[in-house]
Amino acid sequence: MSKNPFAGLPNNKFGNAFDLNSLKAPAAGESTIAYGKAVTQANLVSDFVKESNNKVVILLCWSPRSAQAKEILEILGKLESADQNTWLLGTVNVDAEAAVAQALQVQSVPVAMAIIQEQVIPLFESVPPLDQVRLVINKLLELAAGKGIGKAPENSAVVETPMEPEEEAAYAAMEKGDYAAAKAAYQSWLKCKPNDPVATIGLAQADLMNRINGLDFALTLKNSKADDLTSQMMCADIEIAQGDYEAAFNRLIAAVKSFTADDRDKAKAHLLQLFNLVDPADPRLVKARGQLASALF
Template sequence: MSSPASRPVPPAAASQINLHGAVDLSSLKQRPAPAAPPSGPAPGAPGAPGEAPGAHPLRVTVTEANFQQLVELSAQVPVVFALWAGYSPASGALLDVLEQIIESYAGRLVLGTADIEAFPQLAQAFQVQAVPTAVAVVKGQPVPLFQGGAEEQQVRALLDELLKVAAANGVTGQLDAVAAETEAGPAPLPPLHQAAFDAIEAGDYAAAAAAYRQALLEMPADAEAKAGLAQVELMARLQELSGPDADALRQLAADQPDNLDAQLGVADLDIAGGHIEDGLNRIVSFIGRNFGPERETARIRLLELFDVVGTSDDRVAKARQGLARVLF
């Protein structure tokens, strides 16, 4: 983490941060927020004023309309702002990591994701020099965290220190997002996600894939669309494999270990059948034995299957280690 593109605040320094005047957010706080619809808070808002703490989600898309509510929420729990942009390849990976980590803190932190191309005033207020950048807000005051990509262990160390800073300033709340979802029901899906879901229900996997691809064009860091696309593409491939065809494919893969299509097809069958390690290891082994375009095709398919299984799954972590060994 010593490169200029990735500059975390050392935990020792973070624990001594003074929450007074690091960055001036007053211009944003004073901006009049657009009026919310009569039916409730603006989409993505953490909740209506006076709403019980349990009604807040743990990941919020930051907009001009809900920014002030998030600043106010930082008096209950620290809010981590992840500033990203579609032109930054590292942004999507960082958002995935942050979301998984913050969920593990069980409501003691909230993640606000902000597209600086859609909300440039926020980047200016936080004095962002590059994306992705993570900045926390505690009691309305910003606490710089890091710039660029970051490893999970380092992010957790910084967030642990952030919670100490928050506690020292009387911010010790905990939100109950699970209870909120049970009481209020799940939030409606974004339009393109709903279109994909409807297409899947109708068995039209091509239409579902098209909807997810459009969602990714509009928001490249949309982790749910990325995972959804990988899943429907797997479902489409499996549609063509059943019964005797599947048996024949397994035999072909056994007879021809360097047949790319056979190995990828059997890996799909293994993943769908719950044999996750077998499916992932099959492709890792193929990559270790082969070079050139076929190796790259297999690597891309492996990354897609990581999204299908879930990037936080232990079996994916092991397969990533295996992939690193055969590549490097």
């Protein structure tokens, strides 16, 4: 059997030093998800690695701050349901489960991998079209059936729901790292589908990546100036990207309190934009909204 990346997981708790491409695991408080079974340090081996001897297991490493990750999460969740749970979807929230992400050597999201007979098979690091995901799953089921696990699918054809051109353009641009193009595509998407939650998060994410691209995180934070609004907004962006939501929110709420006139409005607008990157149910966001209301009134 190939080397098992899960073997290094100890039973004790991990520290918080693990970074994921500037995403740092935030404190507990992420909301539950609607698809798959959540992977934790405690159940990774027992519920997923061992279960791969009975059925195909697919792990998706995702973050609630990634619109692309949410998209593939929904695709995989619907396919698992359509296949009547003949395979198991495990979902790794890298923000909440940094130890698991570290064990899997995950450097970006979304990342999908399969486990068959406790052997890991890398799948993809993007958001493939639904028909391609379907083909990958069928191949995995066929491979597992050849090893005596389950049976090959007889007919797993699905009707693909075509994406809007703006949606395709947004995902393609984000994958290439062209955040300016991604922003334009998300804006066009929102014109077609106002208030679409995925497009709203995607636009906020593209804006954030545009702003922090090229910044030296450590130096920017070190040189922070409380009386410089631009400095405060840049630092808040970095803190959000690193998962330190509370620090970012507190920084901008303090700016709302200390600045006046147009600068106060800018600080408020920037804070509201960062709110779009966080799960509405996150207690840190709920608290920050209350603090902002108090600061304004």
